[in-house]
Amino acid sequence: QQVHVGCPDSGARTCGFGLNLSAEVGSGRPRKWECLSAGVLAQRAITPVEDEKPQTSGLESSGAIERTRQEEAKGFHKDLSLLPKPLSALDLYSKSNDGSKVRVAYQGVPGAYSEAAALKAYPNCETVPCEEFEAAFKAVELWLVDKAVLPIENSVGGSIHRNYDLLLRHRLHIVGEVQLQVNHCLLGLPGTRKEDIKRVLSHPQALAQCEMTLMALGVVRIGTEDTAGAAQIVASKGVREAGAVASSRAAEIYGLDILAEKIQDDDDNITRFLILAREPIIPGTDRPFKVLHCCNDILT
Numbered sequence: 001q002q003v004h005v006g007c008p009d010s011g012a013r014t015c016g017f018g019l020n021l022s023a024e025v026g027s028g029r030p031r032k033w034e035c036l037s038a039g040v041l042a043q044r045a046i047t048p049v050e051d052e053k054p055q056t057s058g059l060e061s062s063g064a065i066e067r068t069r070q071e072e073a074k075g076f077h078k079d080l081s082l083l084p085k086p087l088s089a090l091d092l093y094s095k096s097n098d099g100s101k102v103r104v105a106y107q108g109v110p111g112a113y114s115e116a117a118a119l120k121a122y123p124n125c126e127t128v129p130c131e132e133f134e135a136a137f138k139a140v141e142l143w144l145v146d147k148a149v150l151p152i153e154n155s156v157g158g159s160i161h162r163n164y165d166l167l168l169r170h171r172l173h174i175v176g177e178v179q180l181q182v183n184h185c186l187l188g189l190p191g192t193r194k195e196d197i198k199r200v201l202s203h204p205q206a207l208a209q210c211e212m213t214l215m216a217l218g219v220v221r222i223g224t225e226d227t228a229g230a231a232q233i234v235a236s237k238g239v240r241e242a243g244a245v246a247s248s249r250a251a252e253i254y255g256l257d258i259l260a261e262k263i264q265d266d267d268d269n270i271t272r273f274l275i276l277a278r279e280p281i282i283p284g285t286d287r288p289f290k291v292l293h294c295c296n297d298i299l300t
């Protein structure tokens, strides 16, 4: 039984990190265990093939070993390209930025715009729903997630003050931002008509963004924690006269009909989200950065 974890392209001999585990078949006892770290002294993994080489005896054998040792000592650093390449700041930047395996907290339930913003920022991320904004901040601080994506302002509704307060009270860093086009839909139970709706549930921001449409419909507005949460309530209560303002994705997730699309007052309804992390982004020194100098002298 042999397990070898290493770099397939360079082979065990040159791989900087490797694990080589061999055991005699049937004995159940490991015969050899070798784990190599990235250190230069531990460059060479003993492969099973080398281990099975027939043994030679006496002087002939020790002379050959000595010659090999000397040759190896002389030629140890001959092919420098075989040494493991040190990580650069750029490697780390691109690896942490490909979106894979990143856990991102957002406020709301699946189908919320904040979840869409998280997926826009990190397309392959694992989204983690949180009941309140504060829970999303704490999830990052407690290392339960890597990032949080939170709405900070909307082109129609203005600032989301709660998140400004939370930014002051928590020690997280703003590491990016996402802008999302928010297209609200009026959702209802399957088979309902727009005219049947008497009460509309949604996040207060979303209700404010659809003020004119909702006024024209003459419906009662009820605030909820998030837009997708409103869709979830409408679907679970099964009340035909209740509707929700939420995304088309929320309609899909909770099995609701889209009774009207793009019901926001302003077609250009954009929400800006901040991406928060425990660590700030420190510009690397291996890439050029643009710096803008404002010289007052030029203007006077």
Ligand SMILES: O=C(O)C(=O)C[C@]1(C(=O)O)C=C[C@@H](O)C=C1
Residues within 6 Å of the ligand: 107, 108, 111, 112, 113, 114, 115, 151, 154, 160, 182, 203, 205, 206, 225, 226, 227, 228, 271
């Ligand atoms: O309820 C949601 O779906 C959210 O993501 C929250 C929120 C907000 O807080 O502004 C985000 C975008 C929309 O502007 C409406 C609501």
